[in-house]
Each structure stands twice: as structure tokens, then as C-alpha cells.
Amino acid sequence: MRPGRALSLLLLLGANACSGPSSGAPASPSSAASGSSPATPTAQAGVSPSGQPSSSPVTQLPNFACSDQSGGSTAARASVTDVRVSANTGFDRFVVQFKGGVPAYSVRRQGNASFVLSPKGEQVTLAGAAGVQVALLQTTGAGSYAGSTDFKPNYSVLKEARQLEDFEAVVQWGLGLAKAACLRAFSLSQPDRLVIDLSTA
Secondary structure (H helix, E strand, O other): OOHHHHHHHHHHHHHHHHOOOOOOOOOOOOOOOOOOOOOOOOEOOOEOOOOOEOOOOEOOOOOOEOOOEEEOEOOOOEEEEEEEEEEEOOEEEEEEEEEOOOEOEEEEEEOOOEEEEOOOOEEEEOOOOEEEEEEEEOEEOOOOOOOOOEEOOOOOOEEEEEEEEEEOOEEEEEEEEOOOOOEEEEEEOOOEEEEEEEEOO
8 A cells, every 4th residue: 555545544544533423414312422433342142233143242232323433453454255234123234344353444424425436536426315435444355255346235224335445455335325324333253343333213
């Protein structure tokens, strides 16, 4: 990755950790108004928040917040192994699974569903009226992920999820939403994954 680009993305991650709600975003329905990454949840009856069996159950999920979020490890050098979406009671879910740990990530809300494809710079508009941009640093799916790069589930909130970039150790996804939505972003292990839940309330 070019040094200048890496520095810009790291500064962006730092800024997101301190930022409040995006301009024009609805107020948070919960007490978790912080833009920092929520703590990783712990166990519940053998089923992980991804809906798959887990060796350690989850007791509590983070609260939804109407703000940008970030987290992960800047030391991780990750490979994407799976991407999936699902509809659940109260939220739609987007999951990226990794080998090598959950990398540094930022989850940024925006008031439209327009994104830029990298490295070509082409503009693309996803299904929906609002969006979320997910950036993963020191990450690639090349050689490790052969699944879909454009999901169109047409759920209550999540209308489309499309890969925007896999270039110079940066992977980005754009989420097209039916409306601006509060969210929670958190990481889980065994397997390592980033989970983003979009409130349907």
C-alpha cells in the first residue's frame, strides 16, 4: 500500500473512534452514543450472533448507536474467507469472516447509496436511499474468498451489499439501505469475524 494512503486510512479510523453521529443522522435510541467500537460479546447457549454454532455462547450484544464506529486490530493481517447477509428479528446483518484475526475497520454512515469503486474511481449507486461504507485495513480476499461480491437480499433495511475495493491491502464494502439506520459493529472469534447489525426499528 502507498504510505500516504495507509496514513490517511489510519487517521480516518482514529477520527471515527471520536466522532459523533453523522450529519443529518437520527438520534440514538440507546444510551450507547459513543463512536468507539463496542466490546466483543461473550457466550449464550452454544449459538453465536452469526446464527451458527459456537463453542462459546454470547450473553449480551452491544447497543445500537446512530454513529460511525471503528475497531479491530491494526496488527492483524487478514484474509477474507466468507461474506454473508441475513435478516433477523429487529435487525439485518452483514458479516465478514477472516483468517488471521479481525483487522482494523471503520463503519461509516452516509445519507445516500452512492459509492466509488476503487481503484478505477467509477461512481456506483446501490439499491436504497442511504448507505454504510465498511473499510478493512491490511486485508485482502484475493485467493481466499470466491463468493459473491454483490448481494441483493432486499431485506427490510439492507437492500444491497457490494464490494467496492480489494486493492493494496484495503477491502471496502458498500451497504445500500432503505433508510438511515442505527447500527452496532463488533467482532467475534472462532471463527474471526466482523458483524454489522442494522436496526430495522
